[in-house]
Amino acid sequence: MRSAVPLAELTTLRVGGRATIAECAGTDALVAAVRALDAAGVPVLLFAGGSNLLVSDDEVPGVVVRIMAEGVELGADSVTADAGANWDAVVAKTVRAGFGGLECLSGIPGSAGATPVQNVGAYGVEVADLLRRVRLLDRATGETHWVEPGELGFGYRTSRLKHRSGAVVLAVEFALDPTGASAPLRYRELAQRLGAAEGESRPAAAVRETVLGLRAGKGMVLDPADHDTWSAGSFFTNPVVAHDRVDRVRAAIRAQLGEVQVPEFPAAHGVKFSAGWLIERAGFAKGFPGPDAAARLSTKHTLALTNRGAAAAADIVALARTVRDGVADRFGITLTPEPVTVGVEI
Ligand SMILES: Cc1cc2nc3c(=O)[nH]c(=O)nc-3n(C[C@H](O)[C@H](O)[C@H](O)COP(=O)(O)OP(=O)(O)OC[C@H]3O[C@@H](n4cnc5c(N)ncnc54)[C@H](O)[C@@H]3O)c2cc1C
Incomplete structure (x- = not known):
């Protein structure tokens, strides 16, 4: 210790x-x-x-x-990784070996074992789409066992493992496509860059390179020299508004902004709005509150709260509250933080 x-x-x-x-x-x-x-x-x-x-x-x-355990093993149509394996190294290894499936999740920091915790997702793919099984240590019994994804209660950026620590993920196993084709491209910007129609596949290696490029442009690939990446990625999840409240939210947005095109996406139990769009329209521009602040919004992406070098947790918390309250005051939607907080409340 x-x-x-x-x-x-x-x-x-x-x-x-x-x-x-x-x-x-x-x-x-x-x-x-x-x-x-x-x-x-x-x-x-x-x-x-x-x-x-x-x-x-x-x-x-x-x-x-x-x-920190970081073993990674490729099978005929799968990859198994210890919980501490670097996630992007796992993705890179599968793509290099000619497998498709995980490429849209390229460039996401952190470990393989944490990916089921919040059902990590990006560019139209979520971990739950490809996960075969997860090896857990059940802390109540001290026993270890493999569980199927259906037992983990996956949702948008959540699972039964998030905000609870009753189980430790010891290993994860993902299904892969041995043909090397990517998962179907569901994210418009990515499909367009690859000259594909939405729903088509492309070689996994090409998709990985394109995803890494898109992510870097948004400060979403770790770079110690770039303070825009000193973050926890997107700080707020995209809010899902229940069907019976959607008209009220749309009316609140129009009352503030007039007849605008509001980005909306279908979700499991309602309509998903874009947290980044709401933050910007609530008056928080990229880089808010300005160059002298210890904690500010990324200059590349309004959804990332960043440490400019000297910020403490208290500075990040204060900025998060300002943004959350500003969006709530303006549009009546309370944004939910995506990272797990320890010893602080937003
Ligand atoms: C620049 C940047 C970009 C990001 N982009 C994305 C993105 O596109 N999509 C996305 O979903 N996330 C994204 N994230 C968030 C983050 O990378 C992921 O959530 C990642 O899976 C966290 O992994 P970690 O190992 O760092 O977890 P940690 O931060 O160490 O832990 C996160 C939580 O998981 C728990 N945990 C960790 N390991 C285990 C385990 N083995 N068993 C049980 N519980 C565990 C911890 O207790 C904690 O509650 C981004 C973050 C950054 C900084």
């Missing part, structure tokens, strides 16, 4: 107080560490890439268990 480690050195937002860390380089060590801490009643924070966490500036109670 290492004590007094500043989590700010390990999170992509580069904020977070000091913590005692147990680094677990293998799956057996991870299982043993979590079982022992649970038996001793010590609070545990599961931590992998730190790219979807907003941790308070105070000392973190208990022990931070750092998940």
Whole structure:
């Protein structure tokens, strides 16, 4: 165990107080560490890439268990990865080996094991679309077992694993397409760049390169030299408004902005609005509140809250509240943060 480690050195937002860390380089060590801490009643924070966490500036109670096992194995039509494997390295390996399926999820920071936690998604593909099974450590019983995706309650940027720590993901297995064709292209901007109609496929390698280019242009690929990427990615999820409230929301938007084209997308239980569009229309431009602020919106993407170098968690929280409250005041929609918060509330 290492004590007094500043989590700010390990999170992509580069904020977070000091913590005692147990680094677990293998799956057996991870299982043993979590079982022992649970038996001793010590609070545990599961931590992998730190790219979807907003941790308070105070000392973190208990022990931070750092998940670092990183084996990756290709099968005839699948890939299996230990929880701590770098996600983009897993995607790159599958694409290099001639498999299709995961390419739209290129360039997403963090670990393979965290991808089911919030049903990671990008460019029209979600982890739940391709996941075959997940190996879990059940912390209530101390037992490990494989579960099917149907047991994980996947939804838009959520699952039964998010905001709960009752289970540790030890490994993930994904189905792949051995022909090397990409998943059907459902995201218009991506399909257009590749000269494809929506729903068509392209070679996975070409899709990966295009996704990486699109993401880099939005500051969504980690780059230590670029403060626009010192973030947790999109800070708010796109709000899904229930069918019986949609007309009220549309009316509130028109009352503020007049007859505008409002981006809307069909969702499971309502209509999905674009959080980035709402933030901009509520008056928060890229780079808000300005160049001197320690925490500001990315200059490339209104949905990312970024640390310009000297921000503390409190600065990120204050900016998040300002943006959330501004959107709520203007349009009556309360945005929900996407990252998991530890010791802070937005
Ligand atoms: C620049 C940038 C771009 C991003 N783009 C996207 C995107 O396009 N789409 C998207 O969905 N997300 C995106 N994200 C968010 C983030 O990368 C993902 O959510 C990623 O899966 C988090 O992985 P991690 O290993 O960093 O998790 P961490 O931040 O370490 O942990 C996140 C949560 O998962 C839990 N957790 C981690 N590992 C395990 C495990 N093995 N078992 C159980 N619980 C675990 C933690 O306790 C915590 O609650 C982006 C982030 C950044 C910084």
